Amino acid sequence: MHDTVARTKDTGDLRGYLAEQERKSLLRFLTCGSVDDGKSTLIGRLLYDTKLIFEDQLAALETDSRKHGTTGDDIDFALLVDGLEAEREQGITIDVAYRFFATPRRKFIVADTPGHEQYTRNMATGASTADLAIVLVDARAGIIQQTRRHSFIASLLGIRHVVVAINKIDLVGYDEAVFEEIAADYRGFARDLGFETITAIPMSARYGDNVTTASANTGWYGGPTLLEHLESVPVDRIDTGRPFRLPVQYVNRPNLDFRGFCGTIASGTVSKGDQVVVAKSGKASTVARIVTHDGDLETAVAGQAVTLVLSDEVEVSRGNMLVSPSARPEVADQFTADIIWFDEQPMLPGRTYLLRTETDQAAASITELKHRIDVNSFSHEAAKSLDLNEIGSCNISVQQPIAFDNYVDNRSTGAFILIDRMTNRTVGAGLIRHPLRRASNIHWQALDVDKAARAEMKHQKPVVLWFTGLSGSGKSTIANLLEKRLFNDGRHTYILDGDNVRHGLNRDLGFTEEDRVENIRRVAETARLMADAGLIVIVSFISPFQAERRMARELMAEGEFVEVFVDTPFEECARRDPKGLYAKALRGEIKNFTGVDSPYQAPANPEIHLDTVGRPPEDMVEEIASWLRERGIA
């Protein structure tokens, strides 16, 4: 395998031969397109024709083909890459598989990605590291929505070379007209996707036409075979020619005399003696050493994992970036980005997520969803949320500034993922476009009369008591009694009640999920301002979603948010039904009613948990009052 030439070489030549192999360029590509267009079959065929299937693997393939194959008596090449049991049983690809092969001219890493729309995130995973995409099109079906979706995602993720593999050409009688029509269709819709090259090839992955050898069945086709094209397409990224960026991954301090900043150079080059700047602080220093296990280097380039020692004691930690002084990245806490959404739970503006770049991390929220992109027409449409696999342009706000570049300029420093704070799932991926300048214009005024001073005057500590529970659970009753009690003690308080706020501040909001998030956000912001004024704020809100309550918690200072769970079972609330709402909701006259057709997510760890059944409200007020007393709040 590999090169049979090696068979005849003696070991004296071996190192020379290996050095030659080492200099080969690498092409990372993916196969994409719709279900059953033949992606896995094509990769299996490539591996087979380049003699990269071992004998025992071939034997296993023949057995598998008889058991699960979809190609009659022939070998089913897809089974070479569909490595999961569920995939072989269902004859589909669920997740991306990575395969490796080499020809005398180049090395290849290929990602075989799934065609089903529901597995788009796995396709995006494969595309995020690829330089070229093979988009398969079934010659019988032509361009379909999934062709457009995958082409769009490939373009969005920065892939600049596309092969349109017009597959199953045998099933349309090797008809040139069909090929030409599909190729023209593709070029038509892909015109604005910014691909540098679009190469259409008529192909039969199953029979091998134009995969590695030119087919006699398509005499009218004068272009390259797939393999010829893959071997010759120019793809070496010019990351070394871009400004120097080293995202700091790890600070290595094995002893007091050594402090090195470790990371993989994202772009550019760096040499001993170079001036560098710490991106977030703007502090300048000089590269004293480039340390590696194999000895110090004079120069290091993009792609190398290095350790830099600086000549000054500057403050640098993980998440910061060492950069070229003359071409610095953006540093901002607000920016716009395109986001691909991966989660079944929709992306809602206002919710907080964890944003992670290659080495940095910050709490983030989407402040505005500017538009959603229709993957079929590529047009922009208004939207209030992003569902699974949808793509949108957003404004994002992070709690601390991050350093970044435009994704178009730098794939390493312009990308991020979003993580759900509760489930830790990766819920989205983002491509940063440009910073928003608003942040730098609204600097917080450091006032002498501050929250502490205002609270001091009232002889209390500001706090937000956040009552959550089902409608009719007793929140308002307890809240009102508590306020009376605190008032009698000389405390300064205020109640924000769900119903009252709905009549004024939030009267423009309805009861959709988006509006509920906004409702909570406004109330939380108001509560925060009141706490800043030194008040004890009592918020009485159903607030059914953990994510929104967490958002409210994060707005407040540490220890200032007290979650009070008014825990009354649904049956009891429905029985009490003080406003007659349950009866209406159960008759279907009210939509999105919490506990009926909209969920209530109970707090996992509330500061105060009130089990209300059988307890008089005065008793529970006393419990809260003593909780506050014990902590010196009131």
Added chain:
Amino acid sequence: MSTAISHLKRLEAEAIHIIREVAATMAKPVMLYSIGKDSAVMLHLAMKAFHPGTPPFPLLHVDTTWKFREMIAFRDEMARRLGFDLIVHVNEDGVREGIGPFSHGSSVHTHVMKTVGLRQALDRYGFDAAFGGARRDEEKSRAKERIFSFRDGQHGWDPKNQRPEMWKIYNTRVAPGESIRVFPLSNWTELDIWQYILLEGIPIVPLYFARPRPVVERDGMLIMVDDERMKLRPGEAVEERMVRFRTLGCYPLTGAIESDAATLEDIVQEMLVARTSERQGRLIDRDEAGSMEKKKREGYF
């Protein structure tokens, strides 16, 4: 200026990046050390990643008590020479029950002594990340696995619900009790491993080099008689043959190949013309279809 870095340097940089990422973001990582060639490369890369310091995590060997004797001797020698913190864990329950490959078959033995043993060790020390030397080119279900492979509280892998892994941005967040298996050599091939060992002069267990060794032909494989626990079946005979191993594991489950490759250069040369995959010599992968995936779901590496 020549700007592109070479193939092996690219793989090396990627692995170092992954190893550092774990050290920077996980609370209690550990590196699985199985003594084989892939572990040797992974350990070498860990030494490189933290130079001039040493890796800020221990090494863990899950000893099934059926490894080749030369492997154990090599392991102890390496620990002495490099001075790393080595934890050796044996599933004592399995030892008490007398579990072994000859008496219980490869499947039960591997499950109890390796998979369960590994889970015990990870739970006992509370590791939240464990490096493994697995490569995607080894086996079909490995080709599907992420570099950062999330495991639930029972160490199980859910292949149908893997976290998207975009660019080099790794989601390393886990809840208490959950963990991540990390594979820095995911994108290496067997040939890359050998070329790297040759280029870097990495020490490996001598069993990889061809020598005359006592072997028995059994179930189409050449099994080396490593100790007295191996009893001959009727019709079997011990023969001295020139053999070496492409992979190393429990000696009764690891087939030797006939070979004259006595040096690293010879091995690379042999690799370049190989016609079978390395896992052909592994009994555990042939037990049943999809067996690797099944083991991984149960918590195997």
